[in-house]
Amino acid sequence: MRILISGASLAGPSLAFWLVRAGHEVTVVERARRPRTGGSPIDVRGPAVDVAERMGLLPAVQRARVHTEGIECVDARGRRTASLPAGVYAKAGDRDVELERADLVDLLYGATKDDAGYRFEDSVTALEQDADGVDVTFLHGRPERFDLVVGADGTHSVVRRLVFGEESRFLRHLGLYVSIVGVDPELGRENWGVLHNVPGRLAGVYRYHGKADAVFMFRSPELSYDHHDLDQQRKLLTDTYAGGGWRVPALLDAVRAADDLYFDAVNQVHLPTWSRGRVTLVGDSGYCASPLSGMGTTLAMVGAARLADALAAGLDGAFERYEQAHRPLVATAQASVSHGANMLVPATGLALWRRNQLTKVIPLVMAARRMFRS
Ligand SMILES: Cc1cc2nc3c(=O)[nH]c(=O)nc-3n(C[C@H](O)[C@H](O)[C@H](O)COP(=O)(O)OP(=O)(O)OC[C@H]3O[C@@H](n4cnc5c(N)ncnc54)[C@H](O)[C@@H]3O)c2cc1C
Structure with missing residues (x-):
């Protein structure tokens, strides 16, 4: 055909x-x-690993693996408020692959x-x-x-x-927007995701293979903008994050300079x-x-x-x-997405505080679960 x-x-x-x-x-x-x-x-998970194997691409996919060591949260002055090492949430024997x-x-x-x-x-x-x-x-x-x-x-x-x-x-709008843009690796920590939240907004840097991406995620009702107009997307981001602490000013400089960025509503179809x-x-x-x-x-x-x-x-x-x-x-x-938004972008100061407390407890919970399984 x-x-x-x-x-x-x-x-x-x-x-x-x-x-x-x-x-x-x-x-x-x-x-x-x-x-x-x-x-x-992005993640190649479960049945997609089998598909990559059938395609004969699994060895190459595995060679390209990104070795994320964990996620840490920082406040406006860059002080760590929570940390979640990857070992805590990775499952033993997991064949899933994270790669660029x-x-x-x-x-x-x-x-x-x-x-x-x-x-x-x-x-x-x-x-x-x-x-x-x-x-x-x-x-x-x-x-x-x-x-x-x-x-x-x-x-x-x-x-x-x-x-x-x-x-x-x-389209079902999940109340968030997301944007990803390449930034100076100096802004990140190798193999870590470093996240800074204020209520309703997340800015972060993921660094891997010596490169880094800024990630922005913010809560918003549906916005009207042209999906193909980069300038409008840049302006939405710079307006939303104006006055932000931590490394946000440098991340916004990268947004202004970018000739391609991923910007979209967090939607389901x-x-x-x-x-x-x-x-x-x-x-x-x-x-x-x-x-x-x-x-x-x-x-x-x-x-x-x-x-x-x-x-x-x-x-x-x-x-x-x-x-x-x-x-x-x-x-x-x-x-599966219902809790993701509350963990990544807590809406209020109280929800943010709770999220950070929870991040401290999760390693203990996971360790206990592993003990019961073994
Ligand atoms: C530049 C980019 C960055 C992304 N970054 C992330 C990320 O960081 N995290 C994440 O979870 N997901 C990200 N995604 C989405 C992710 O790739 C998809 O969720 C998933 O992998 C499914 O892929 P897909 O091929 O169905 O859709 P997509 O990856 O969205 O690909 C759709 C493709 O269709 C093309 N296209 C659109 N309209 C037309 C048209 N009219 N005619 C011809 N081609 C058209 C697009 O240019 C694109 O290449 C990104 C997508 C893109 C395009």
């Missing part, structure tokens, strides 16, 4: 990997000039770029399907007909909008079905669980493999089989 995938981040290239091996002719269209490599380290998002993007793109046709700086603008195929119009390229179209174009998916309707019907006719969705476009879940990469890689497996058994009923196989993992991931 001729299959079009929209989006060349994690879900798109993961799916392309399987489809070209199954003998399909695959085109991947990506709006950006090249695969976007920003972002903080850029490394995983490079691996997946590298494993597919010779076999799939990648087209950068382009986007789908219209889709019209009948029983036998989908006619696709592009912003730049000439119109083409495909047997299937897959939206792997993230939370603000254009494929989803064109086929299922306006995104406001499917909920759809009653991920497929319509000859169009389906994979990854965040269909079932984003939000960065609070730590499961975005896993859902994308496992979803892509399950969709490819379902197609390998025949086109008839393939999308139903894909949904049946993948829904339970998505539901668990989406339900």
Whole structure:
């Protein structure tokens, strides 16, 4: 079949990997000039580790591992108020891998770029399907007909909008915004996440492999801004964090200087079905669980493999089989986020104090749990 995938981040290239091996002719269209490599380290978890192994990429994924030693919280003057070493929350025998998002993007793109046709700086603008195929119009390229179209174009998916309707019907705002931007490594502590909170706002620096990312997360009702306008996103951040203590002024300087940053609402995507006719969705476009879940990469890689497996058994009923196989993992991931926001971005001074006290107790609780298990 001729299959079009929209989006060349994690879900798109993961799916392309399987489809070209199954003998399909695959085109991947990506709006950006090249695969976007920003972002903080991400996790390849549980079933996604098995998928990486099936792809033959696990050794490379493991070589790229980031060795986070823990998280510490600091006050406005940089004094430590709480600390959580990674040993406390890592499970023994855990095969999960934390690695730079850029490394995983490079691996997946590298494993597919010779076999799939990648087209950068382009986007789908219209889709019209009948029983036998989908006619696709592009912003730049000439119109083409495909047997299937897959939206792997993230939370603000254009494929989803064109086929299922306006995104406001499917996005569930979790009351937070998140932004990630590369900063001077001198601002961070190697292999640690250093976090500074005031009520409703978090600013932090994660440093690994001698590089560092600033992470901003703040509570806010839905904001109206243009997702493609970097200046607006920079201004939202600098206004929100103006007057901040600790290293916030230096982090905001990096925001002002950045030519690419990740900025988005912390959203989930909920759809009653991920497929319509000859169009389906994979990854965040269909079932984003939000960065609070730590499961975005896993859902994308496992979803892509399950969709490819379902197609390998025949086109008839393939999308139903894909949904049946993948829904339970998505539901668990989406339900897992309820406490994350309160831990990361406590809303009030009292909640912040409680969070810091809790962080002191967690190592004891975890040690006790380990004792009972052994
Ligand atoms: C630059 C960047 C940084 C990120 N940083 C983090 C992070 O630090 N922590 C975290 O938990 N998650 C982060 N994410 C999200 C994370 O990658 C996803 O949650 C998850 O891995 C699922 O991937 P996905 O491929 O489904 O979606 P995404 O990773 O969101 O990828 C969607 C892709 O589609 C492309 N696209 C969008 N619109 C169009 C269009 N109209 N036509 C063609 N292509 C289009 C985008 O440019 C992007 O490459 C980041 C995403 C991006 C793009």
